[in-house]
Amino acid sequence: MxxxxxxxxxxxxxxxxxxxxxxxxxxxxxxxxxxxxxxxxxxxxxxxxxxxxxxxxxxxxxxxxxxxxxxxxxxxxxxxxxxxxxxxxxxxxxxxxxxxxxxxxxxxxxxxxxxxxxxxxxxxxxxxxxxxxxxxxxxxxxxxxxxxxxxxxxxxxxxxxxxxxxxxxxxxxxxxxxxxxxxxxxxxxxxxxxxxxxxxxxLKLQEEVKRVKVEDSLKSYIIDIVNETRKNQYAVVGGSPRGSLSLYRASKAWAYINGRDYILPDDIQQMAIPVLSHRIIINQEAKMNNITSDDVVKEALLNVEVPVLELAQ
Structure with a gap:
């Protein structure tokens, strides 16, 4: 750290x-x-x-x-x-x-x-x-x-x-x-x-976070997760492009706080709910079934395949 x-x-x-x-x-x-x-x-x-x-x-x-x-x-x-x-x-x-x-x-x-x-x-x-x-x-x-x-x-x-x-x-x-x-x-x-x-x-720490490395496969992973929230049957509005960018930046900061200059899928998964859930609007059916926007993000994480990184091999 x-x-x-x-x-x-x-x-x-x-x-x-x-x-x-x-x-x-x-x-x-x-x-x-x-x-x-x-x-x-x-x-x-x-x-x-x-x-x-x-x-x-x-x-x-x-x-x-x-x-x-x-x-x-x-x-x-x-x-x-x-x-x-x-x-x-x-x-x-x-x-x-x-x-x-x-x-x-x-x-x-x-x-x-x-x-x-x-x-x-x-x-x-x-x-x-x-x-x-x-x-x-x-x-x-x-x-x-x-x-x-x-x-x-x-x-x-x-x-x-x-x-x-x-x-x-x-x-x-x-x-x-x-x-x-x-x-x-x-x-x-x-x-x-x-x-x-x-x-x-x-301000110096903010500049250091910007230099945290992100593989292209993880950028695609972020986009796929956000896209999955848009497809969910219970979502009226899914994650926005601003949400994708925020998840990208949050994952970099989480990696930095934990002492790394590169991100892992775990960083994205850790940040997904706090970054995305409040951007998702669920329909009435979801409310009747006690399904929350957190559940929509969790389902997206389950449905999207986790990339295998060369860095981790």
């Missing part, structure tokens, strides 16, 4: 208990400048992980609590007239940061949610005809509660497709939960957490 990546994981585990596997998925997104949708019940540490990640890399962290009255200008910024200069000046919104936590994103109105589309795809904001680039790296880390529907607005498909991966944190084991009580009983260890790398370090 890369030394810097290990330091990041070890540092985050000073706060986050028993979720190293989930933390590695967060780093996969970070190393690709990708956005993360965290869907889980309240109280499992969604916000803590995001704050922990931002503090570990000494990045600028902004949080916006999404509610129906949040306006696009709160996120993108706005122009204000300055009487002394007699000119309009841009006032930054919450998006001008490295890590934007969109807490309970599905509570914002569709109009406000749509303001994130340009931000998430083009890493810029456009206000009154002028475009302002976002800092590098930049990630949207959005949370939503899967069990509440009152007062929420489902995320549009175009926005879901812009999330690099979708994660669930899950409940801790009994011994881990005891450790959480011991660790957080008196004070929050996040308050004492120190950065272990800089923004420039992250």
């Amino acid at each position: 890369n030394k810097r990546v290990k330091e990041l994981l070890d540092n985050m585990e000073k706060v986050i208990v028993g979720k190293r596997f989930v933390l590695k998925h967060f780093l996969v997104a970070l190393l690709n400048n990708g956005h993360v949708l965290i869907e889980d019940v309240p109280g499992v540490g969604k916000t803590q992980i995001v704050a922990c990640l931002a503090r570990s890399v000494n990045g600028v962290f902004n949080r916006i609590q999404f509610t129906p009255d949040v306006m696009p200008s709160d996120i993108m910024g706005f122009s204000m007239f300055n009487p002394s200069t007699r000119e309009f000046e841009y006032r930054e919104g919450a998006a001008m940061c490295n890590f934007l936590l969109a807490d309970e994103i599905n509570r914002a109105s569709p109009k406000t949610q749509s303001s994130l589309l340009e931000i998430m795809e083009e890493y810029q904001v456009t206000v009154d005809g002028k475009t302002y680039p976002l800092p590098k790296p930049f990630m949207v880390l959005a949370t939503q509660n899967p069990i509440e529907s009152f007062g929420t607005y489902p995320l549009p498909e175009a926005q879901m497709d812009r999330f690099f991966i979708k994660l669930s944190i899950g409940y801790p084991e009994k011994d881990e939960e005891k450790l959480i009580i011991d660790r957080f009983g008196a004070e929050n260890p996040l308050d004492e957490l120190q950065p272990v790398c800089s923004i420039s370090d992250i």
